[in-house]
Amino acid sequence: MERNSRIDSSGDLTQSADEDCFLDAPLLPSQKLQSVIRPHFHPVPTVCISILLALINLAYVTLAVVAFYFCLFSGKKKECNQSVAPFNLSTVLVISKLILWLLHVVNERFAHHHHCKAKNKGFLHLYRSTRHLKGLPLIIHSTGNAALLLILSVQDFFSSNRQLYPCLILSVLLLELIVSVICLIIYTVRIYRFNKRKPRPDIIEEEKINAYEGHVNPEIGFRHRASLEEVVEKQGDTIEYLKHHNALLSKQLLALTSNQD
Incomplete structure (x- = not known):
């Protein structure tokens, strides 16, 4: 009994000594703890890129409409062919469309990277609410590319009606512009409001x-x-x-x- 009491008393003494060491240890600075527990808010930097991409879409479709008008409807076909030589108008249109599609791919990957970072920081609702929205413009332009490729592949069937061929191309480009810009605007507004709230x-x-x-x-x-x-x-x-x-x-x-x- 005496030995056990000695062990218990020594254990109590050891435990109290350890507690005293913890109490005597220097406290961590409150500023550092606050910066760890409450990290600074980092906004999602995709607003400017989305606005710039919407403007590029608008500029591309506007230039396509102007080019079709001057090359096919205004009677200045020779001057138009000289201005885009050594290519023709369809080739320039396809190359420009490919560049625009690549810009959408880069934008989608850029937005996905920053949304994954926001998800890791705990903004789960933002990640889920924009998971499909941020990739919709790329899907729309990919669908438009398929439709444009189909029209270009059957252009020989429009030999009897030459005006129907450019009208179909312009209708695809305009529909693609309207839907993709609407998606970009909705996405931009959501991200702007999120960055403004700083939740x-x-x-x-x-x-x-x-x-x-x-x-x-x-x-x-x-x-x-x-x-x-x-x-x-x-x-x-x-x-x-x-x-x-x-x-x-x-x-x-x-x-x-x-x-x-």
């Missing part, structure tokens, strides 16, 4: 809303009228973000404690 990660915003309303949802990502698929998807995204965020916090806290030591 905190979704999990923190939800905790603030739940605390304000006085209730806590039983599951991560639970919403009334939400389908099971949406709930499971949001749970997976939230868990992935929390794992990434906890790993980042652990690394930064270890670095701070090592600097303090």
